[in-house]
Amino acid sequence: MRTPPGISPTVFATALAEFAAVVGKDWVFSTDEDAALYRDAYSPLQGTSEDRWASAAVAPATAEEVQAVVKIANRHSIPLYAISTGKNLGYGGSAPNYSGSVVVDLKRMNRIIEVNESNCYAIVEPGVSYFDLYNHIQERKLKVWLDVPDPGWGSLVGNALDHGVGHTTSRFRNHFDAHCGMEVVLANGEMLRTGMGAMPNSKTWAQYKMGFGPILDGLFSQSNMGIVTKMGFWLMPQPEAFMHAVVMAPRYDDLHPLVETLKYVENLGIAPGPPELGSPLLGAGGETKSLVDMFFNGPPKMDKQQAALVAGSKLGFSSALQQYGLDNGVPYWSLNLTFYGPAKVIAAQWEAVQDIANAAIKGAKFSNGPILTDAQDAAAKQLIYPQNVGVPNLEFFAFGSRAGGNPQPANGHMWFSPVIPQTAEGIFEANRVFDEATRTIPLLQNLPMFNLRPFSLPSPFHERTFLFILGFPILDDPAVNKSIIAAFRELIRIGAEHGWGEYRTPSIFQDQVMGTYSYNDNMLRRVNETIKDALDPNGILSPGRYGIWPKAMRGVAK
Incomplete structure (x- = not known):
């Protein structure tokens, strides 16, 4: 059994025993074999000492159990890494940013709390997948539609918090924008509800986004400020x-x-x-x-x-x-x-x-x-x-998969996905810039999934911008994967030089990408760090997620 950095085997064993007392011993996974299931299946660092790893995992079944787990972790300084269903393949999967973290696996929290046909909303826990909610709607013949991403096995909550997108109307396609209200366990174990949910017995939790006072929801997307345990979503009325x-x-x-x-x-x-x-x-x-x-x-x-x-x-x-x-x-x-x-x-x-x-x-x-x-x-x-x-x-x-159009499939993939202007000039410039990059980064010329030439068209998932998405393969060769990582990093740098920032990125690149949002001496990161230190002074929640590190780890743990 591996332990988190700086945590003795005795302290870690005590924490695991306390986790088991809360969630049941069958829902604490501490063997090396169990922990290995939480690595990133598409990691380009596989086979190297740099690959990200979990020391253990714990699977709570309720928000109250999440609170208890967080309090235990705080007492023993155990770093946690929360996942919804762990299906974020191509962007880091279920592996923690900080090796040795204990994964808080929310897959058992799979309750569909409410689906309202009249007002077209749902309230769900993080373990609810798109398949789960779709089947629930179909079985009850409700006249509402989901907006779903390309693979439907992921979590509504997890996808929205990572700024995922889908395929119906613009009002619902941006999944975080389509959310309405959330319940969050903070690093001290206290519970926060945002928007109208902050009012006891609220009748409009998933109908009115703002609530009263500052809107805090964004603090918990692409971040590590809390663990979201419930979330409301607007659904699309079933069209004729x-x-x-x-x-x-x-x-x-x-x-x-x-x-x-x-x-x-x-x-x-x-x-x-x-x-x-x-x-x-x-x-x-x-x-x-x-x-x-x-x-x-x-x-x-x-x-x-x-x-x-x-x-x-x-x-x-x-x-x-x-x-x-x-x-x-x-x-x-x-x-x-x-x-x-x-x-x-x-x-x-x-x-x-x-x-x-x-x-x-x-x-x-x-x-x-x-x-x-x-x-x-x-x-x-x-x-x-x-x-x-x-x-x-x-x-x-x-x-x-191995198929007629893909005779030699890779072991996985990563997505390079900068946001570019929604203009033809933006499309032409991105093609010119990244075409030139392939001439200075020779590896890019022969990658099977690198789909730039002869011309790459963007994805219009979002209103008013384009995503210029390029696929990088993960191969069964650590040396080649090392070169792929270097090429990916170079494209991040080139994109930032032209004012094109990544909208999300695999975990191993999150520090670099956060660094490209560097206006006013990286004020965005510094404000994130200030909020992190206030909400999570012990730095236990998902250290390093989206380039936000707790004070004790800044410049040390990557």
């Missing part, structure tokens, strides 16, 4: 119908008016569903569904002339390639849109989008699928990407 449609633009420079069209129709609420950009001419599908298909079946098939022109293009452009598209009716760009609501409203919205695009893009073309009403049927028949209609699944993990 939905429809997928595509706007197509013929020329390279049409990306400018196409992006402006995207912003206009989304921000006005004319096209409320998830927009996705693609390039049929470059062989880059604009639907997440087509990305999943690509992992199974390989890239879209092109004739030899088109493939040669694409290979010879620079940053996705050549006049010959553009002319090929014009001659053969292959659009340079596509904008995929999803509409929700009454059928007559959908028809009117789509007509308005076509009018707007026609006025902005010479030669724009359009296509649309049928107006559908059954989300489960449409998802099962692949008539629409299931997540776009709130149906969770695990299809996106196809990219980690």
Whole structure:
């Protein structure tokens, strides 16, 4: 059995025995084999002494048990690391930032406390997955939809606290923005409820976000200020119908008016569903569904002339390639849109989008699928990407499997995901900058998942910005993984030089990324540290999470 740094075996054994007295001995995991289950399955540090490890884990079943665990940890100075379900693969998994921490595994706290159909909200504990809540809703035939991320096995609470995103309307796609009220265990074991939940017997916990006084909820997202034990979420009313449609633009420079069209129709609420950009001419599908298909079946098939022109293009452009598209009716760009609501409203919205695009893009073309009403049927028949209609699944993990489009899968992946401006200029500049980076970082040229060339289009999950997401593989070779880590760090540095900050990142890069938010001598980090010291003077809660270290560990433990 390993012990946390600076903690004697005797003290640690005492703490574990006290944890067991609270949660039951079957829910304290202290053998090396048990603790190994909490490593990051996608860690690029696997096989090295630097890999992050847990000394033990404890799984409380109630908020009161979490309080007791935290109080015990405080008495014995045991560092804790809280996880909801530990499914944050690609961004650190269930491994602690600070090796030797005891993982507080909240998977047993899986109660769905309330789902209100009339006011469209749910209140859940952190162990509730998207599958759990979806099944609960379906079994009771409630007329509400979830907004789900690509893999549905994760926790609503955990995903929202890590600023995860989904696939329905912008109002629900940003999962932390869609939350309403939370219950938090602080480092001293006391319980805090935010918003309207701070009022005993509140009738509007998950309906009114602000409450009274300062809004504290943000302190507990991407941080280590407390352990969230309950959270409210706004749900989407089940629409009468939905429809997928595509706007197509013929020329390279049409990306400018196409992006402006995207912003206009989304921000006005004319096209409320998830927009996705693609390039049929470059062989880059604009639907997440087509990305999943690509992992199974390989890239879209092109004739030899088109493939040669694409290979010879620079940053996705050549006049010959553009002319090929014009001659053969292959659009340079596509904008995929999803509409929700009454059928007559959908028809009117789509007509308005076509009018707007026609006025902005010479030669724009359009296509649309049928107006559908059954989300489960449409998802099962692949008539629409299931997540776009709130149906969770695990299809996106196809990219980690051995398939026709992925004959040599990696052992895992990491996501480099900076936020860039929501403009065509931003897309072109990001491609130029990161294309140049591949020439100065030779390793990037041959990585199987590094999906920049010939041109990479961003993800429009958030309103008013894009995410420029690039995948890094984790291989079964510590030396290569070391080079991958160095390349990832270099891209973080390059992105920051251009004003593009990561929106989330694997745990091993969180100190570096926090350092890029350095305005006024790293004032953001210094304020976070001040709050951390006030709320958690012993520094026991998730040390180092998101680059926030307690006073005793600053500059020492990484």
